[in-house]
Amino acid sequence: MNVSKRPRVTAAAYVFMVLLATARLAPAHHSYAMFDRTKIVTVTGTVAKYDFRNPHMFLWLYVKNPATGKQDIYAVEGGSRNNLARQGWDRNTFEEGEKLTITLNPLKDGRTGGYFVKAVKADGKTITGDPAAGQGDGKIPGVSGAAQAEEEAAEKEKKQK
Numbered sequence: 001m002n003v004s005k006r007p008r009v010t011a012a013a014y015v016f017m018v019l020l021a022t023a024r025l026a027p028a029h030h031s032y033a034m035f036d037r038t039k040i041v042t043v044t045g046t047v048a049k050y051d052f053r054n055p056h057m058f059l060w061l062y063v064k065n066p067a068t069g070k071q072d073i074y075a076v077e078g079g080s081r082n083n084l085a086r087q088g089w090d091r092n093t094f095e096e097g098e099k100l101t102i103t104l105n106p107l108k109d110g111r112t113g114g115y116f117v118k119a120v121k122a123d124g125k126t127i128t129g130d131p132a133a134g135q136g137d138g139k140i141p142g143v144s145g146a147a148q149a150e151e152e153a154a155e156k157e158k159k160q161k
Contacts, residue, residue, distance in 0.1 A: 035105040035115040043074060044101045050094040054081045059094060059116065061102060075113035076104055079130025093127060094119070 045063035057078035062071045078084065084093075094100065099122045104114035116129040 032105075032115060034107060034109075036108045037105050037115075039106055040103055040117065041106045041114060042101060042103045044099070045071075045074065047094050047096050047098045047100060048073060049096060050091075052081060052084070052089065052091040052093065056080060057084055057089070057116070059102075061100065063112070072112045074102070074104075075111075076102060076116050077113075078116035083130045087128065087130075089127070098122070 043061065043063045045061040048060040048062050049058075050060075051058045057080075059076040059078065061074040061076060063074050064070075065072045081089075101120045103117040103119070105117060106114040118129055119127045121127070
């Protein structure tokens with residue numbers, strides 16, 4: 001009988017190691033920390049590109065900069081493909097060249113772009129974003145006031161350093 005001296009690793013041990021290694025990735029991935037959720041910005045422009053894919057929807061919009069007269073590109077991130085599809089979104093929700101007025105939570109670092117809240121098409125049709133992201137009022141759905149206050153305090157402390 002040939003008995004190996006190497007220890008055997010069970011399937012359960014492999015699963016445990018994978019879960020342990022990836023446990024911190026999921027919360028980090030779904031953070032809204034880069035967006036200023038207390039502010040709302042509305043811009044009007046033309047769709048440059050629209051990607052309806054996982055893990056998130058992306059929309060790029062040409063917006064005329066009033067100071068320079070040139071076109072700025074706004075990079076707008078939205079919810080997951082699955083959540084948006086449940087609301088009726090698909091790969092044809094926006095078309096390149098289409099005029100839109102977008103409401104978003106801006107990026108905290110001041111770059112052009114932000115998190116999608118809603119869009120109004122030229123025909124007046126309103127497309128709403130992922131309800132899990134909130135509506136730009138600074139409140140995060142499903143998060144208690146205390147947890148949100150802790151997050152805001154951490155951000156404030158980070159800025160002061």
